[in-house]
Amino acid sequence: MKTIAVLTSGGDAPGMNAAIRAVARYAMHKGCKVYxxxxxxxxLIEGDLEEMNLLSVCDIIHRGGTILRSARSEEFMTVEGRNQAATVLKIFGVDGLVVIGGDGTFRGARELSNMGIPTIGIPGTIDNDLAYTDYTIGFDTAVNTVLDAIGKLRDTSSSHERVSIIEVMGRNCGDIAVFSGLAGGAEKVIIPEIDWNIDEICKDLLKSKNKGKMQSIIIxxxxxxxxxxxxxxISEKTRMxxxxxxxxxxxxxxxxxxxxxxxxSKMGAKAVQLIMEDKxxxxxxxxxxxxxDMDIYEALEMEKTFPEGLYELTDILSN
Structure with missing residues (x-):
């Protein structure tokens, strides 16, 4: 029987609970003990581990956030902190650790792997900024949250004939902006990956207004x-x-x-399968x-490829 531990780290993302549930239940199905x-x-450094059972993950698949909670740890960035984390895993007899989070979480997993701790990473971040995978857990939900806001703001923008500028998350990755902008019919999408010009934006807004368009959405x-x-x-330049x-x-x-x-759910089950195979x-x-699945070192070294075609389509369809 193997013993598996699972944690969530970094910013929370919708779907983390579903991943925790999948890891726990699939591992128990295979006869494993789960912490x-x-x-x-x-x-992990403080030894705050609890053995899980089927009831531990009951009724959580639909819940946002993470039942395991998340926290930053400067101590883990030190050699002493990581040594303590490794000691705790040894004390609890953990054969494999599943970490759910973004690039910072994966870098921590890589360090533990260097110390001989078997680790598997599941991408959980709304930013969708991990280059090796098409999608990360939480991204789709975040886009739909933005879409809901776009719909509501478009209603009030039309009533008052105004421009609504919606600031979305994503750090230095523009995926949330582009996907929600395309799906929400935004007039303009401004992202870090593409150069933009304030005068060009103002000109397009004025042209739309002159054509009779009563409101505009900018992501x-x-x-x-x-x-x-x-x-x-924009207000200063256009009087809008x-x-x-x-x-x-x-x-x-x-x-x-x-x-x-x-x-x-799929990723959680896959993570357990890899641990069962001693990977x-x-x-x-x-x-x-x-x-x-792929090597964590290769995954972290890959550079994110921006979907320029999707951005161009967003721009074309907004005219």
Whole structure:
């Protein structure tokens, strides 16, 4: 019988609970003992592990956030902290550790792997900024949260004939902005990966207004700047009324979409399968709708390829 531990680290993402559930139940189905690590790497250092059973993950697949909670740990960034984490895993007899999170979480897993701790990574981040996989857990839900906001803001923007600028998350990755902009029919999408010009944006807004368009939606990725600053610039140059809305951490919450629940379930089961096969230093991904695994070192070294075709389509369809 193997003993598996699972933790979530970094920013929470809708679908993390579904992944925890899949890891726990699939492992128990295979006859494994499962520990849940509370508060990520900090909890691992402090020995905050609890043995899980079927009831531990009952009624959580639809819940946002993470039942294991998450926390930052500066101590884990030190050699002493990682040594303590490794000691705790040895004390509990853990044969394999599953970590759910983004690039920072994976870098921590890589360090543990270097110390001989079998680790498997599951991508859980709304930013979708991991290059090796088409989608990360939580991204689809975040996009749908933005779409809900676009619909509501379009209603009030039409009533007042104004420009609404919506600032979305994603750090330096514009995927949330592009996908939600295309699906929400935004007039403009501004992202870190593509150069933009304020005068060109103002000209397009004025042309649309002259054609009789009563409102416009602009999606701004947080990696570019502040929505209020852009609103002030547009108002000054065009005399149009502009309102800024920062969605912030509302994008991290909420019940995960069906896509994220299925993705998390598949990835959780795959992680357990790899541990049962005594594999380590692997991360789970999805490519062309197929679940796969690859070396964690290779995954972290890959550079994100931006979907320029999708961005161009968004721009064409907005005219």
């Amino acid at each position: 849940g690590v509370n508060r990520g790497y900090r909890g 701004l990725s947080e990696g570019v700047g502040k929505a209020q600053d852009l609103a002030d610039q 009324e502009c309102r800024a809305t920062v969605l912030g951490h509302i994008q991290r919450g909420g019940s995960p979409t069906g896509f994220d629940r299925v993705l998390a 380590t230093s692997r991360v789970i991904g999805i490519k062309d709708n197929n679940i796969f």
